[in-house]
Amino acid sequence: MTTRRHPHRLLPVALALGLLGACTLPPAAAAATKLPAPLLDAPPTSTHGEQVAVFAGGCFWGVQAVFEHVRGVRRTWAGYSGGSAASAHYDRVSEGDTGHAESVKVLFDPAQVSYGQLLQVFFSVATDPTELDRQGPDSGTQYRSVIFYATPEQQRIAGAYLAQLGRARVYAAPIVTQLVPLRAFYPAEGWHQDYASQHPDDPYIAINDAPKLASLRQWFPALYTR
Structure with missing residues (x-):
């Protein structure tokens, strides 16, 4: 069962904050912390190009908003990965039984x-x-x-980073992030694309995703871009 919101049923931000409680932090903001850089990474390159990365980490509105503000990211798409093309539709994915995860495709310049x-x-x-x-x-x-992961190199780097974070015990609970091959990515419906930047006053965005952008700006000033 999902508590997902509908874009046309918006509460005023003040009311939404009141329902949560004045001192309640969004779960993502409460859990956020700057982590160490990966010990294993792709070798530096001065050659500009384009590579693809796909991540799923909850509602794709917020994940897309974060990567849209990372230097070197050329474009992002909200969409679905993990299931079939036949079920890559919001109404079906929202039922939670299609195998899809709400995902974000990131086109970035490795230079x-x-x-x-x-x-x-x-x-x-x-x-x-x-x-x-x-x-x-x-x-x-x-x-x-x-x-x-889209390539064997991405698999190695991501696998090593998951192991690194696990050894460092940076979280109080076990990491449950899955590492699986990218079979396909299906862009989401148009109204999902760039939703956070187009609807910054949506209470869901203000409460759950604005703190993520604040953390990105604070912790990664060299990577943050408007």
């Missing part, structure tokens, strides 16, 4: 930002990797935390 740096941002800012089949206020397998 400006490395895959390891994207992983560091993902785990520090965009997701809580200890939450199983949920993220913050949203529950269901469609909100699980996943790294969909």
Whole structure:
């Protein structure tokens, strides 16, 4: 069962905050912490190009918003990964039984930002990797935390970083983020794309995702871009 919101049923921000309680932090903000950089990363390159990374870490609105503000990211898409094309539709995915996870496709320039740096941002800012089949206020397998690796190199780097974080015991609970091959990515419906930047006053965005952007700006000033 999911607590997912509908975009046309919006409460005023003040009312939404009141319902949560004046001193209640959004779950993602409460769990966020800047993590160490990966010990294993792609070698530096001065050659500009384009590579693809796909991450799932809860509602794709917030994950997309984070990566849209990372230097070297050329474009992002909200969408679905993990299931079939036939079920890659919001109404079906929201039922939680399609195998899809709400995901974000990131097109980045490896000469400006490395895959390891994207992983560091993902785990520090965009997701809580200890939450199983949920993220913050949203529950269901469609909100699980996943790294969909596109190449063997991405698999090695992501696997090593998961092991590194596990050894460092940076979380009080076990990391449940999945590491699986990218089979396909299906862009979500148009109204989902760039939702956070287009609807900054949506209470869901203000409460759950604005703190993520604040953390990105504070912890990664060299990577943050408007």
